[in-house]
Amino acid sequence: MGAEITIGELAELMQVSVHQIRYFEEKGVLLPSYTDTNQYRKYGIDQIYQLSQIILLRKLGMPVQAVKECMAESGQQVMEEKLHRSLVEIGGEIARLQLLEQFILKVLQEQGDFQMEKQSCQVKMREAMPLQKWFEMDSAATLDARTLAEQSVRVNALSETDIHYIYDRTNTVSLYTAVEPGGEVGRVLPAGEYLSCRLQVTDESVLKEEIGQFSRYAEQEYGELPGPLVLIEKSYLSLFSRDKLHYEILLCIESGDATGGADAR
DNA sequence: TTTCTTACA
């Protein structure tokens, strides 16, 4: 037998790494045709076909363990079932990547908006926004580590979500996040016209001051408004400027639906 | 030079 090739040659032929071939062997997926006296692995034409099949199955998203089972059993049923499972998992992966894509687009969009609208108020139309209740706290309190740790409701990716602070005319502020999968809608901010102001602040006192200023401006321009003041914290924008928190303050001027009631005129 | 084993990021 002189037709066999070395691991290096096989790797070159099949465009995979030598390490990967040894890994397949360790997992019992691909054994050499024989081992030479000098411990060198030797591979024949059968192994070449086997390896190409292994590579194909791996490319189809099948785990090495499942590939092993396929190679061992080689039944139609088994193959069909495993490919089906690969399909499901790939579907999940696609969904995960799409969420990531959406998030990146949103971050870039918000960042662009901040560049455009920095420190100036404007009126804009907004879609209805369903929110999930997180918790409430005293409106004079500030968010600290202890408060967050004590909440029974967990937010899975704090730095990826908009945190909505909703100030009704009470002494408490309610915190909401976007509705997470399986979450319960606790409140819906109505669609309609909103007065909006975006700002970046380094410390809390500035934020309080800005909110006060915003409220006074709103009252002066639009009179007493029925809706709550909404403060949205976009912590992911700190990616662009460290140490600064990015906020948008919103106040509904005229809602498109019945909730909150149309006023002024 | 190539491959082997083993260990590690």
Added chain:
DNA sequence: TGTAAGGA
């Protein structure tokens, strides 16, 4: 999976 060490 890739990379590195140290020996055959």
